[in-house]
Amino acid sequence: MIILASQSASRRAMLDAAGVAYEAVPARVDEAGVKAAMAGASPRDLSDALAEMKAVKVSANAGPVPVLGSDSIVALADGTLLDKPESREEAAEHLARMSGGSHELWSAAVIAEHGRPVWRHVERAKLHVRPLSPAFIDSYLDQEWPAISGCVGCFRIEGPGVQLFSRIEGSHFTILGMPLLLVLGYLRERGWMSA
Numbered sequence: 457m458i459i460l461a462s463q464s465a466s467r468r469a470m471l472d473a474a475g476v477a478y479e480a481v482p483a484r485v486d487e488a489g490v491k492a493a494m495a496g497a498s499p500r501d502l503s504d505a506l507a508e509m510k511a512v513k514v515s516a517n518a519g520p521v522p523v524l525g526s527d528s529i530v531a532l533a534d535g536t537l538l539d540k541p542e543s544r545e546e547a548a549e550h551l552a553r554m555s556g557g558s559h560e561l562w563s564a565a566v567i568a569e570h571g572r573p574v575w576r577h578v579e580r581a582k583l584h585v586r587p588l589s590p591a592f593i594d595s596y597l598d599q600e601w602p603a604i605s606g607c608v609g610c611f612r613i614e615g616p617g618v619q620l621f622s623r624i625e626g627s628h629f630t631i632l633g634m635p636l637l638l639v640l641g642y643l644r645e646r647g648w649m650s651a
């Protein structure tokens with residue numbers, strides 16, 4: 457049994473589908489505060505730092521039980537980092553900014569034990585958004601708001617979000633929220649899952 461330091465429905469669904477025995481414990485890290493303190497940091501470093509903070513915070517009270525923390529960040533081509541949309545209007549704005557261009561989605565995972573990180577990995581996916589008309593964005597949000605309010609990038613790739621893209625490079629799991637294949641590899645290596 458491991459602990460998932462997350463309240464992400466997507467991350468829970470990934471571990472459920474993979475057959476990982478876990479308990480979900482929200483990390484309640486001040487992500488906005490960390491992002492402000494790390495202004496200018498690369499999306500790789502920022503997602504890694506946030507994943508570590510989530511894992512270490514929950515691990516501090518978890519004894520030897522491995523704690524998995526994760527974080528995903530969207531970086532536009534101009535370097536702008538997008539958070540999860542707080543309103544339908546903000547989601548429409550994010551989609552308009554992503555329209556016709558490519559962006560990166562970085563997902564980091566850190567495993568901590570006894571309050572200290574013991575394993576980490578960050579992966580990047582690159583997503584090419586086709587030109588999105590205002591009418592499409594509006595009808596898409598009629599379907600997908602507020603379901604996508606918990607999704608950085610304003611899409612559920614496993615749902616209608618797939619309509620946004622002309623091409624995707626990288627792992628599907630990275631987009632869903634964590635480098636799952638490498639996480640499973642480490643869990644097997646440590647004997648927390650059958651090899």
Ligand SMILES: Nc1nc2c(ncn2[C@H]2C[C@H](O)[C@@H](COP(=O)(O)OP(=O)(O)OP(=O)(O)O)O2)c(=O)[nH]1
Pocket residue numbers: 461462463464465466467482483487526527528529540606607608609611612613614617631632633
């Ligand atoms: N179902 C789904 N979720 C997605 C997709 N792309 C991104 N997400 C979600 C996964 C994460 O829950 C969220 C990324 O935000 P964060 O990394 O800050 O995690 P969140 O605050 O949701 O949960 P946590 O910090 O782990 O408690 O976006 C997708 O294509 N499908």
